[in-house]
Amino acid sequence: MKTSHVTSTAITPESIAEVGTVAPEAVALYALGLGDDALILAQRLGEWIANAPELEEDVALGNIGLDQLGHARSLLTYASSAWGKTEDDLAYFRGESDFRNRLLFERPNGDFAHTIARQLIASTYFDSLYRELSTSTDSTLAAIAAKARKEVDYHLDHSVQWLKRLAGGTEFSHKRMQRGIDTMWAWVDELYSADPLGDSLEGIAVDPRTLRADFDALVPRLIIDAGLQVPTTPQARGGGRLGQHSESLGPLLAEMQVLARAHPGASW
């Protein structure tokens, strides 16, 4: 019997694979959705590196992307254990409709204000999610969440600072920030909608609907304090967790997977 546990401070994709806890099917599907959220967002943030408005933001957005990628790797490694696969099998050899990310994360970067708006919504969500998930009865998920939460705290701060700067900077940046938040707002409802796995994972998974109050208490106030209008954008139809994606995911995956797929079975 395995007695080793993954502890939150030391948890890495490698340590998860090494400990070898096999995720039950439903837990694996849950971890897959969360892993895809983080992976697709990481892929988007990576697009900013060497393109950011200043060097400090090349570093900051790269860092946030790298943290997201770390969360993705841990979650996908854990998910893959259920099917005898690896994180890379899941990241590189699934098609578009097998990806389970919620739709906010696949939104293109747009301009810097769009990226900040997406990150503000995402980080608020992750902050609540990982706080709750860190008490999951599944010890691997709890450990991944406890580590992630410390990192997400900084990501949220970064977005809030930029929200204030752009909203309160120049007339032009104010308009762009408003447009960024108006655009990304369309995917808030989906982000906080029920997981298709339903109530089957009570005590293990977090029901996103229970996190919505955190968002409603924080984000509209931040927007108003920054001098912007709370968006009234109609909410987009969801479906990310069911594999129903926008037109943006396909090109993202085509690029991400191209080399791995050209060399099936190769190791890197």
Add this chain to the structure above:
Amino acid sequence: MTADDLDGQHLDGQRHFDELLANEQRVEPTDWMPEGYRKTLIRQISQHAHSEIIGMQPEGNWISRAPSLKRKAILMAKVQDEAGHGLYLYSAAQTLGIDRDTMFEQLITGKARYSSIFNYTSPTWADMGSIGWLVDGAAICNQVPLCRASYGPYARAMVRICKEESFHQRQGFEILLELMRGTEQQRAMAQESVNRWFAPALMMFGPPDDDSPNSKQSMAWNIKRFSNDDLRQRFVDMLVPQAEILGITLPDPEIRWNEERGHYDFGDLDWTEFHEVLAGRGQANSIRVERRRQAHEEGAWVREAARAYADAHATETERVAS
């Protein structure tokens, strides 16, 4: 104050500066220094910073397509380190009295130089291995002696940079090792990439000693510690045994051990190509600078917003305080 006093101060300063160099001590920003020394350092440190920033591009090119998530994470961290190196180096140059905006302007208007190696392109994943193994390897040979450069802020920045660079070199070696242990296609990809990067990496040490006009003065100022050719030799001596471990062939039929010299001999390099790339006629000279300029211009409104916000905030703080 009379002209004689100024001359006196100048002489005292020069004497102090000479003593620092003679005693292998560090020159600090507040010390008097000859104008030529200051200019040489500004040029060298800012070029080094620009090289880090431009060097993000050939590797950034593969972040989105890295073939495993682990490699993607390593590559993202590496490119981020390069931005960090650029930031320390710009700060070191700022201690010599030039501001970052000016240096950046020189970069994006094509006035400043950066290492020509980044005007080569990275069409294959194996290039991530070659850049780490060969380009970062050459950079380390060049940079380790700079940790003892006479100018304090530069030498201290180099200590940290060298630690990270040696990590990067090992990662590059690992990428190639993994490819060489892989499929036939992967091995071919690695060999083809090393064939392209080998000579340009050797040229990173600069022209041969008898054709390197600035080297002598830099050595007298304890900025440069070893000649271009000595460093190049050291690099080749390091590469040959590593290439054997990799099972990769270095694309130079003249490489052989010379018992008498205690070094590996190697063939002449095509310095015409070096001068061509230096003159702006490399594969990617215009692409690299244009990309930076575009990012800078597209981000101008963000920087303006941040400045306006900071100014408004400072005014508010002052009003509250008064």
